[in-house]
Amino acid sequence: MINVRRKPSAVFVLLMFSISVVAIAPRLGLSVPQAHAVTPKALINGDTVSGSPSIEEQQATALGFSVTVVSGATWDNMTQAQFAAYQVLIVGDPTCSGLALSVTSNAATWAPVVMGTAVNTLPGNRILIGTDPVYHYTSGDPGALKLIHDGIDFAGLLSSRTGIYFDMSCFDNGQGLSTLNMLSVGASSWTENTSPPCGGSVSLIASNPAFADLNSGDLQGWFCSDHETFPQFRDDWNPLAIATDTPTHPVCGIDHDTNATVCGEPYIFVAGSGIVVIAPNISLSPTNATNPPFTDHTVIANVTKSGSPLSGQLVSFTVTGQNNGATGVCAPSSCQTSATGQVSFTYHDTNGPGDDTITASFTDSSGTKQQATAFKHWVGIFPPPVSIHVSKFFTDSSRQPLPLDSSGNPLVNVVLERGFVRSTNPGQVLAWVNVTNTGTVPIQSLKLNETLPVDWTVNPPWLPGKGAIHVYYANTTSLATNPEITKPSTITVTTGNPQTVLVAIPSLNATGIDHPLMPGQSILLSVKLSYGLVMTSQSPTSYPRNYTDTASAAAWTLPSYTGTETSATGTGFS
Secondary structure, three states: OOOEEEEOOEEEEEEEEOOOEOOOOOOOEOOOOOOOOOOOEEEEEHHHOOEOOEHHHHHHHHOOOEEEEEOHHHHHOOOHHHHHOOOEEEEOOOOOOEOOHHHHHOHHHHHHHHOOOOOOOOOOOEEEEOOOHHHHHHOOOOHHHHHHHHHHHHHOOOOOOOEEEEEOOOEOOOOHHHHHHHOOOOOOOOOOEOOOOOOOOEEEOEEOHHHOOOOHHHHOOOOOOOOOEOOOOOOOOEEEEEEOOOOOOOEEEEOOOOOOEEEEEEEEEEEOOOOEEOOOOEEEEOOEEEEOOOOEEEEEEEEEEOOEEOOOOEOEEEEEEOOOOOOEEEEOOOOEOOOOOEEEEEEEOOOOOEEEEEEEEEEOOOOOEEEEEEEEEEOOOOOOOOOEEEEEEEEEOOOOEOOEOOOOOEEEEEEEEOOEEEEEEOOOEEEEEEEEEOOOOOEOEEEEEEEOOOOEEEOOOOOOOOOOEEEEEOOOOOOOOOOEOOOHHHEEEOOOOOOEEEEEEOOHHHOOOOOOEOOOOEEEEEEEEEEOOOOOEOOHHHOOOEEOOEEEEEEEEEHHHEEEEEEOOEOOOO
16 A cells, blocks of 8 residues: 655655554562571570570570571671571570670661661561560569560561560660661650669550460569660550659550550560550551552541540551551641541552551650551452553654554655655654553552664754653643653663663652552653654655564562562554
8 A cells, every 4th residue: 555646856655654562571570578498597696695595595496496696796797688597686685784785786787687678678576675584584583484485476476577676684785776766667766764763563555466475464573674664766666565653654555454544664665567555545447457468558546535536636657567667648638636536547558468567656735655556467469460551652743643544553754856855744753652550559660661663763862951852741631731750861862773762760759740650640751753864865666664663661669670560562553
C-alpha cells in the first residue's frame, strides 16, 4: 500500500512507522533478607556476663540457640555482616556492674543491623532492661530468671532478622542513651534517671506471648528492683514494667496482675511485634486484625477522661515490626482527637506478610504519657501484586495524533525532490511512552529506556535545559495540561544511530509528584524527534520505510531501585 503522488518537481512518498514497544520480560524480583541458619544463633558480648556458661548463655541454649560468646575486643571489631549472622545479640548483666564500653563503642555498627537498615532489611525485636536480674536470681529471686529467659526469647523471636537483648545492669557507662537512640525510630526522646529509689514497688503493664509466664509479682520485692529508669522514651518502645515508687510518674498503665491503674517511671521496655499495652485513658481498635499484604490498614484511637471523650488531644502513632517506622495519614489530619475523642491512622503495608504492632501515644493534662497498642497480621500471597503497563503513541508537535494507515499504524509523509529528502510532514514528531501502575502497590522508583527509530534523532540535541525531552505526571485528560516533573539530571541520551533515551528516577517522592506512583496513576515520557535523513540523497524506491521504536520499563516498590521489581510489555501498532 505505497501511496505515491507525483508532481513535476517532487515525489511525495508515504513513510510508515511500524511502532513496537518491547519491555523486559515480566519478572518479580523479591528483596530477601539475609537468611539465618536452620538452628538460630545467639551472640553474647563476654564483657557483659559472668560465669561460664553464664546464665544468659544457659537460657539461650535452652531456647534452642547455638550460642557464641566473644570478648569485648572481638565484638568491638566485628562487621555488620558478622552481626547479621545472628538472630539475637545479648548484652547481659555481669552481676550488677556497669554497661561495658565495648557494647556502645561499636553501636553504630551493630544497631543498624538490629534496626533492619544494614544487611538485614527488617528490624528485630528489642528489649531494654534497667536492672540486674542475674544478681537477683543468684540472690534468691526466681522471677529474675523468668525475665532473662523470656527477654531472650522475645528478642530472638524473629527469623531472618537480628534482635537485641540489652541489659544496662546497675549503671550506665554514659553512652546508653545514644545507643538507645540508634535503636529507635519513634518520636519523642530518651531521658534517664540513674538514681531511682532502690525499692521493689514495680508493676508489669504490657504483655507478649514470650512473657506469658511473667507477672508483676515476679519483679517485685527485689530490694533494688530497678537501677535505671527512663521517664521519657521514643514512641516505638513500650514500657513492659514501671517502678511506682519513683519521684515522678510520667507513665500510667494497667497492672498485669490487679487490673488497677498504676503510674511511675519505666525501667523495662520492649519494641517489636506482638506487644499488647492497655492504658486508663487511651485505647486502639481493632486491637487485632488480619489483612492481605500490600493493602491499607486503619486503627482508631479513643481518648477519654473519666469515661467521657476527650477532644483536642494530640496522638502519635508508631509502627514497629514488619513495617518498622511506617508513616501514615491521620483523620483529622492534625492527629488531634475530634469531639468524639477519636482520631484514626491509616498506613500501607509495603513489606509483605508479617506482623506489626501499632502504638498510639498521648500525654494527658498532668504530663503523664499513656500508650495503647494494636496487633496487625499481614497474611496472604507473596510476592505482591506489582505490575506496570507500557504503551506507545505518536503525535505531531501540537500534540495531535498522527494519521494512521489502514492497519492502524502511524504515518509520516516524506518529501523527496531530485533524489534528496527535503522535509517531512509533520516536520517534527513527538514519541510518547506511557507507564501506568496497574498493580495494587505504590511504585517508588522507575527506569525507562526508549530506543528511537533508526535515522530519527532527538531535536534539539539533548542538553539539560533544552526542551526536546519531558517527563509528565499524567493526572489530567489532556497532554497539554499534565504537570511536568522533568529532572534533567535523571535523563541521558546515547549517541549513535539509533539513539536511546534513558530515564532513571530513584525516588518519585523527590520529583514534582511528591509521592509514589500510586495504583492507577501514570507518567509520560515525551521525546521530540526529527528525521535525520533530511537533505541527504535517498532513492524514491526505498520508500515506504518501516521504522521500529522500542521501549523498556522497570519499576520498584522501594526507592533506589530496591524492593520488589516488575516490568511489562506493550505495543504501539496493530
